Amino acid sequence: MHRLVHATSAPASAFFEARTAINGVAAICDTLGGLYLPESRTVVVSDLHLEKGSAFARRGMMLPPYDTLATLRILEAILARHDPKTVISLGDNFHDRKGSAAMPESFRQMICSMAHGRDWIWINGNHDPDGAFGLPGVSLDELRHGGLVFRHEPSLTDDLGEIAGHLHPSATVRRRERSVRRACFATDGRRLLMPAFGVTTGGLDLRHRAMSGLFDRQHLVAHMMGRDRIYSVRFANLIG
Numbered sequence: 001m002h003r004l005v006h007a008t009s010a011p012a013s014a015f016f017e018a019r020t021a022i023n024g025v026a027a028i029c030d031t032l033g034g035l036y037l038p039e040s041r042t043v044v045v046s047d048l049h050l051e052k053g054s055a056f057a058r059r060g061m062m063l064p065p066y067d068t069l070a071t072l073r074i075l076e077a078i079l080a081r082h083d084p085k086t087v088i089s090l091g092d093n094f095h096d097r098k099g100s101a102a103m104p105e106s107f108r109q110m111i112c113s114m115a116h117g118r119d120w121i122w123i124n125g126n127h128d129p130d131g132a133f134g135l136p137g138v139s140l141d142e143l144r145h146g147g148l149v150f151r152h153e154p155s156l157t158d159d160l161g162e163i164a165g166h167l168h169p170s171a172t173v174r175r176r177e178r179s180v181r182r183a184c185f186a187t188d189g190r191r192l193l194m195p196a197f198g199v200t201t202g203g204l205d206l207r208h209r210a211m212s213g214l215f216d217r218q219h220l221v222a223h224m225m226g227r228d229r230i231y232s233v234r235f236a237n238l239i240g
Contacts, residue, residue: 017030022191031225032074042088043082044088044089046165048089067199072111075197087118089120091153093128121139121150150164164193167204169204170206184225188216206235
């Protein structure tokens with residue numbers, strides 16, 4: 001069951017994690033932005049967009065070059081918290097096709113250290129369709145495992161037990177007379193859309209037309225990421 005708070009006023013209670021289920025498979029939404037599946041000891045993350053700064057630099061637009069390090073530090077933290085057997089990264093792992101090959105060796109070693117003793121699956125995304133270059137693990141277009149299907153872009157034709165990324169879901173509530181918008185895990189129990197994990201990624205509101213048809217809105221819950229806790233809010237209590 002979803003733990004819920006009402007968004008019409010300040011939440012009465014909040015939780016450092018939110019427990020839910022997708023197609024009957026237990027899942028934990030973590031404040032750090034990843035999903036933990038305890039039955040299979042799997043951590044799922046999505047849309048890391050590593051090397052985004054360097055991708056922009058190649059196009060003549062300069063951004064602070066710290067995005068990859070910051071994202072990998074958060075990834076280290078969530079792996080330390082759950083000690084998973086398997087890690088699945090749901091596409092747009094790198095911001096462009098050149099990102100994994102051009103990544104500095106120090107960052108490559110960080111990923112190798114995190115992957116040591118674990119199964120690591122890179123799902124291919126629209127930004128990085130060629131897979132991860134020179135890194136541990138395997139690259140796949142999608143993975144079906146344990147009653148779930150893991151892919152980058154959600155599918156309208158095959159939605160049962162789907163965990164996907166790509167759309168960077170976010171949600172907005174009104175709190176203390178002001179609007180608060182946060183990245184979120186979005187699920188109706190059949191499908192779950194992951195928040196973007198990368199530190200320089202944006203978000204798309206759950207009411208956006210790109211979300212149309214993906215969820216049964218009567219059962220849709222946004223597990224919104226606060227600074228150090230998760231707020232679970234029914235879709236009907238969100239504002240557009």
